[in-house]
Amino acid sequence: MHIQAKPHSIALATPFVISRGARTHCHTVHVTIQHGEYKGVGECTPYPRYGESVESVIEQIQSWTEELSALSPIDAKQRLQQMPAGAARNALDCALWDLIAKTDEQTFPSPYFEIESAIETAMTVSIGEPEAMAEQAKGYARLGATLLKVKLDGEQIVERVKAVRRASPNSKIILDANEAWSGLDLEFLFEELLPYNIAMIEQPLPSVNDELLSSISHPIPLCADESLHTRKELSKLRERYEMINIKLDKTGGLTEALLLEKEARELGFSIMVGCMLGTSVAMKAALPVATRAEIVDLDGPVLLGQDEENGLKYHSGQLHL
Known part of the structure; x- marks a missing residue:
């Protein structure tokens, strides 16, 4: 080779x-x-x-x-x-x-995996002033998006979420803190976010501090991202998170991702499939896990100025082969 x-x-x-x-x-x-x-x-x-x-x-x-x-x-x-x-x-x-x-004269992922013809994927609202984030959400809603992933830091959290929810009242919303909520009263914050019908919050604390989550009441499900790479980390996350985010760049490829998915489900975790920024080449590789996941965030190509030829198609909040 x-x-x-x-x-x-x-x-x-x-x-x-x-x-x-x-x-x-x-x-x-x-x-x-x-x-x-x-x-x-x-x-x-x-x-x-x-x-x-x-x-x-x-x-x-x-x-x-x-x-x-x-x-x-x-x-x-x-x-x-x-x-x-x-x-x-x-x-x-x-x-x-x-x-x-x-x-084998085949085209991946067929025939090794049965992939749904249309998979709901999150559309990402990046951090900005509440009004700017609301405009992003409105734009996605006009295009038919049904799932929004709202990026947040430690500032104006509730104000930003409130603005996005008002702009897209019918969308499912997940929040991604990217480890930025250290020093906040998380129990109080989680209660403040309850009225906005948040489906999940991703990685509120740095991975080195997320043991604190086991002693914090969280009525909104939490998802491990930076804290989870391969099967080795699964056992210590059981009392902290209800969901894990599988990204192929963390697992080291689809082979480990499939094994991670299987073991995580056996331990009772729900599955999210995410991505780094990338083209449809990277997104296609994740489809065998994404087709079964509870939450999918494979909108990387949507954020690019140019995708690969013959890439995935995105419309109405879904990705299509």
Whole structure:
């Protein structure tokens, strides 16, 4: 096999603002794996929160290339699971899934997985003044969105949620704090948010402090994101969260994501499938888990100025193959 990793940068349609700052570009790594006449494609988005960069991920992939190139695609996929989880492993794992399907004269994810023809996905409202966030929500509602993911930091939380709810009264709303609610009275805040019919709150505290959640009443379900990468973290999260967010860039690919989903359900967790910013190449790889998830947040391509050719289609709050 011949493995190649290249950087790929895409301008966002509009600036994307979360609690950690604003972004104007999506920086990804594209991987191609050639085996005979067949070529598999994968993509990852390195995340600085986890100590990753485009350069570090490409270096990591290159350090594995000699060993993996000497193997068959199936053996390489098995060997890859012994490598550290993260964006580099994800791009390779997903490229191998795609390659193996093509050598079988198939198109991933068919026929290995049955995927719903239309999957509801969250549309992301990034941080701004309450009025600006309300306008984002209205825009999505006009396009038929039924699920909104509202990004928040530690300021104007209730005011922003109230504005979004007024702007989109019929949408399901989930909140994403990205670890930004340290120092707040969470029990009081959760009670303040109850009237706004919030379906779930994602990662209110930093992962190093989320043990505090086990002693805090939370009438709104909580979802672990930064606190959960692979199956290794599951057991310690049971008293803190009701849901986990599976992202392939955290699990190190679809192979681990499928095992994580199975074990999490056995432990009683509900499943959310999320994404970093990325193209339809990355979103397609997550569909085998997303098709069964309670909440799906795979709107990465919607936020980009340009998606890959023959990408997923987004309309009326759903994604379509």
